[in-house]
Amino acid sequence: MMLCEVLQPGLWTTIQDLGRPGWQQFGIPVAGAMDAYAFRLANRLLGNGDNAAALEMTLLGPTLRFRRDTVLALTGGDLAPELNGQAAPMWQTMAVRAGDHLTFGGVNSGCRAYLAVAGGFDVPVVLGSRSTYVRGSLGGLEGRPLKTGDILAAGQLRRQAGAGIRVPDYLIPYYSEEIEVRVVLGPEQNRFTPDSIRAFLSTPYMVTPEADRMGCRLAGPRLYHTGGADIISGGLPPGAVQVPGHGQPIIMLADRQTTGGYARIATVISADLPRLAQAKPGDRLCFTPVSVTEAQVILRQTAGNLACWPEKKKSYTYCITVNGTVYNTVVREV
Amino acid sequence: MNLQARCVPAGDTCLIMEFGGEINPELHYRVRSLMLALEAHPVPGIVELVPAYCSLTVHYDPLLTTFRQITGQIKIVAETLGAHNLPAARLIDIPVVYGGDYGPDLEFVAGQRGMSTEEVIARHTSRDYLVYMLGFIPGFPYLGGLDERIAVPRLDKPRAHIPAGSVGIAGKQTGIYPLDSPGGWRLIGRTPLVLFDAAAAEPVLLRPGDHLRFRAVSPAEYEEIRRQVRDGTYSLAVTPRA
Numbered sequence: 001m002m003l004c005e006v007l008q009p010g011l012w013t014t015i016q017d018l019g020r021p022g023w024q025q026f027g028i029p030v031a032g033a034m035d036a037y038a039f040r041l042a043n044r045l046l047g048n049g050d051n052a053a054a055l056e057m058t059l060l061g062p063t064l065r066f067r068r069d070t071v072l073a074l075t076g077g078d079l080a081p082e083l084n085g086q087a088a089p090m091w092q093t094m095a096v097r098a099g100d101h102l103t104f105g106g107v108n109s110g111c112r113a114y115l116a117v118a119g120g121f122d123v124p125v126v127l128g129s130r131s132t133y134v135r136g137s138l139g140g141l142e143g144r145p146l147k148t149g150d151i152l153a154a155g156q157l158r159r160q161a162g163a164g165i166r167v168p169d170y171l172i173p174y175y176s177e178e179i180e181v182r183v184v185l186g187p188e189q190n191r192f193t194p195d196s197i198r199a200f201l202s203t204p205y206m207v208t209p210e211a212d213r214m215g216c217r218l219a220g221p222r223l224y225h226t227g228g229a230d231i232i233s234g235g236l237p238p239g240a241v242q243v244p245g246h247g248q249p250i251i252m253l254a255d256r257q258t259t260g261g262y263a264r265i266a267t268v269i270s271a272d273l274p275r276l277a278q279a280k281p282g283d284r285l286c287f288t289p290v291s292v293t294e295a296q297v298i299l300r301q302t303a304g305n306l307a308c309w310p311e312k313k314k315s316y317t318y319c320i321t322v323n324g325t326v327y328n329t330v331v332r333e334v
Numbered sequence: 335m336n337l338q339a340r341c342v343p344a345g346d347t348c349l350i351m352e353f354g355g356e357i358n359p360e361l362h363y364r365v366r367s368l369m370l371a372l373e374a375h376p377v378p379g380i381v382e383l384v385p386a387y388c389s390l391t392v393h394y395d396p397l398l399t400t401f402r403q404i405t406g407q408i409k410i411v412a413e414t415l416g417a418h419n420l421p422a423a424r425l426i427d428i429p430v431v432y433g434g435d436y437g438p439d440l441e442f443v444a445g446q447r448g449m450s451t452e453e454v455i456a457r458h459t460s461r462d463y464l465v466y467m468l469g470f471i472p473g474f475p476y477l478g479g480l481d482e483r484i485a486v487p488r489l490d491k492p493r494a495h496i497p498a499g500s501v502g503i504a505g506k507q508t509g510i511y512p513l514d515s516p517g518g519w520r521l522i523g524r525t526p527l528v529l530f531d532a533a534a535a536e537p538v539l540l541r542p543g544d545h546l547r548f549r550a551v552s553p554a555e556y557e558e559i560r561r562q563v564r565d566g567t568y569s570l571a572v573t574p575r576a
Contacts, residue, residue, distance in 0.1 A: 024384045024393070026538040027468035027512075126532050136472045136513065138532055187344045232357060233469065233476065235384035235391020237348035259386055259469035259476075267345030270396070295346035296396040303397055 002067050003117060006150040010062035010104065012212075015121050015140035017053045020129035024235070024258040031131040031139065034112055034213060034254050034277035037306070038076035041171065042116035044310060045073040045093050046161040052120030053130040055146075057113045059280060061104025062146060068098045070154065071118045071161050077110020077175060077278050091172050095163040110175035110278035119155035133255060135214070171309055175278045178204070182290045182298070183241065183266035188231060191263040192243070196223040200265055204284035205249065211281060213255040215242075218285065222247035225263060233261040239268030239276075251276065269295035271302045339368065339412065341405050344391070347381075349405060351390040351412075357478060359464055361388040366420055366543050368412055377407040385542045386467045387476075424544045425462065427571035428510070429551040429559055430501050430523040432458075436553070437523035443503060446486050455550050457481040458522065462575070463508065465544040473512035473530035473538045477546065480508045492518035499524045501548070512539075523548075526560035527570070545575050 006013075016039070019032025033039035033056055040050045055062070061079045074081050074090045081088040082103050088094060090113075096102070104113075123130050123141055132140025141150060189197060205220035229245040236242075240252045242262040251268055252260065253276070268276060269290060279285060290298070320327050339351040351368060353361045365385045372383060372392075379399030384391040394404050432455045433440040444451045463477040470476075480503065488504040493516060496502075500511045502519030511517060512529035525548075529539045540546070551559070562568035 021393070022382050023472075023538075024382055025468065025542060026472065027470060027474050028472040028538070127537060135515075136530075136532075138472070184343065184345050187342045187350055232355065232387050232389075233467070234350060234386035234389040235344075235348070235393075237344045237391070237393070239345055257470055258384060259467060264344070267348070269345060270347050292343045292346055292401045296400055299346060299396050 001122075001153055001156075002151055003070060003121075003154040004064045004066045004102075004152050006062055006146050006148060006152065007065055007101075008063035009146040009148055009150070010057055011060035012058040013062045013146040014056050014132040014134065014213075015053050015123055015130060015146075016056045016132060017130045018051045019131050019254065020127055020133070020139065023127055027258050028127065028136065028138070029133055029255050029258055030238070031133040031213075032129070032254050033114065033131075035076050035114070035274040037173070037274035037302070038112075038278075039114050039116075040306065041091070041167050042073045042075040042114045043120070045075075045091075045165055045167060046071060046116055046118050047157065048116060048118070048120050052116065052155070053123060053140075054114045054116040054121065057104065057115065059107055059111060061113060062102075063104075064102045064152075066096050066098055066100045066102070069096065071095050071163060072102075073116045074113060075116075075167070076113040077280075078108035079110075079113045080105030080108050081113070092166040093161050093163050107280065111280035111283075112277055117154045118161055119157040122153040122155045135255065165310075168309060171305065173275065173278075175275070177283045179275055179279055179283060179285050180288060181272050181276055181285050182269045182288050182295065183239075184269060184292050184295055185266050185289050186264065187267070188263040189265055191225055191227060191231070192265050193224045193226055196221075196225075197265070199223065200249070201287050201289060204286050207279045207281050207283045207285065209281040211279070213253060215253060215256060216251040216276060216279060218249045218251070220248070223249065223265060229262050231261060231263050233259045236260040237267050239270065239273055240264045241266045241268065253277070269298060271295065271299045339364070339390075341409070343401055346396050346401070347393060349392050349394070349401065349408075351392065351408065353388050353390075355388065357387045357466070359478070362464065362466055362543075363420065365390050370420060371411050372408065375411050377404060377411065379404050384467075386469075387478075420543070422574035422576065424541075425573045425575035426540070426544055426546050428501075428525050428527060428546050428548050429555065430459075430525050430548050431553050431556045432523040432550055434553070436556070437501065437521050439502075439520035440522045443484060443486050443520055443522055447484055449483075454484050454522065457484050458508070459548045459550055462545045462547050465540050465542055465546065467542050468538065468540065471511075471513055471515055472532075473540065475509055475529075475540045475544075475546070477508050480506050482506055486520050488518040489520065492516055496521065497524065499526060499529070501525060523550075524556070526556050526563055528563055539570075
């Protein structure tokens with residue numbers, strides 16, 4: 001069903017879902033939303049499945065004209081959204097009517113915003129996913145970023161979400177220009193000089209303008225290899241910090257190739273990849289080492305917080321007084 | 335067979351089973367054996383497996399398992415299934431038109447290595463190449479086994495557009511471009527086969543562990559095979575390889 005028309009495509013607007021795992025042994029990258037956290041929350045606001053396709057917008061958002069009424073949700077970086085010229089709220093559902101214009105004014109914070117619509121954007125499923133992988137012309141809308149004149153369609157939703165549903169404040173991230181990024185050292189940390197490891201962990205690195213969905217290219221103190229920069233090529237984890245011969249790190253992200261041949265000084269922990277996706281050129285990253293076990297505990301905490309919202313059951317808060325002491329009591333439906 | 339490997343964590347969602355530090359068919363056989371064993375006896379939490387020259391990367395979901403737990407389970411599979419026999423490898427015939435517009439760098443390779451273009455073709459078609467892994471772009475095979483007498487450095491300035499099916503040489507490697515793409519390999523020919531087609535039932539033609547044999551064909555044969563591939567009537571020449 002036709003939903004909206006693209007009047008301006010924005011800088012780099014693609015259709016994404018949670019990615020295309022299972023094909024890496026054939027050289028096909030996972031792709032998917034760079035900030036899977038904000039992406040999931042946009043879908044949850046609307047009652048979509050977590051994997052429903054949404055728009056990922058980068059720095060400069062698109063201009064869209066809606067052709068029918070719907071409910072949408074904007075999450076992620078604040079790209080100054082406006083509905084018919086009025087500031088549009090983020091992290092909450094919003095009703096739009098046929099003829100409404102959604103525009104974006106520029107970056108207030110972060111780098112990537114997500115626009116989810118009730119029912120999800122409807123594009124063909126390619127190799128199990130609707131994600132766009134532009135280098136392989138795969139998925140999304142004809143395997144490419146949006147362009148002027150594109151018509152986007154949405155799927156059907158069993159029940160329509162209401163307007164004005166909000167993500168609770170404690171789940172809304174703060175996007176800073178100084179980003180603490182936790183890493184597990186290695187797998188090839190022993191291929192770097194001890195001074196380089198120290199520099200990497202103690203000096204901020206700046207995100208360069210070449211950063212994209214494939215890799216976040218950084219500039220900072222040069223890192224030196226003990227041997228060469230090349231290793232025998234092998235599988236590449238998300239968040240791998242590759243260091244080619246020029247000594248400047250590149251963090252491999254959603255559209256990374258499936259295998260790589262440069263030594264990896266560290267790997268960004270999966271819980272911090274969403275915040276890294278919000279790093280824009282000029283932002284500074286500070287790396288802190290954690291163990292694999294710590295990283296997995298952090299991920300479970302993040303996932304646990306997310307799993308609790310929206311609550312499937314109703315809850316009621318009562319204020320009761322026992323022997324003069326006031327207790328706040330939550331009663332949850334079972 | 336010894337499937338013992340060093341297990342190295344790579345962040346909190348990956349681990350690497352390392353079988354050694356060199357490129358040879360024997361280590362690769364072990365990589366594929368462990369992969370096959372893990373496919374036959376899945377360990378909870380595994381998302382996907384990526385075989386490479388001498389390592390197997392295991393992508394896993396830390397919400398379903400932990401590094402310690404999955405490592406222990408993978409080691410048990412590796413130890414108890416040490417003698418897992420791989421099915422016979424596939425030997426796949428790859429028709430190629432060499433030279434001309436199909437392979438604009440063939441003359442360069444011949445000149446660089448002081449031999450005739452016929453000899454370059456003879457050397458390129460006389461060996462079987464092992465597909466060690468797929469990567470770089472969807473379906474791109476990293477092949478081992480190039481005759482070093484026809485090894486040449488890559489272009490100083492990569493071409494902006496290389497047509498899909500182009501067969502090239504870069505250093506001691508040879509490969510086939512599955513998609514139109516930019517690239518710096520020296521192009522010696524082109525195959526009419528389609529290595530990657532997202533809409534096909536099997537989107538990727540080649541698999542890690544396959545062997546390839548290039549066969550020189552005429553431009554007329556190229557066009558005929560290309561037509562059959564397009565019509566879906568071409569049958570890939572595959573033979574089991576001992």
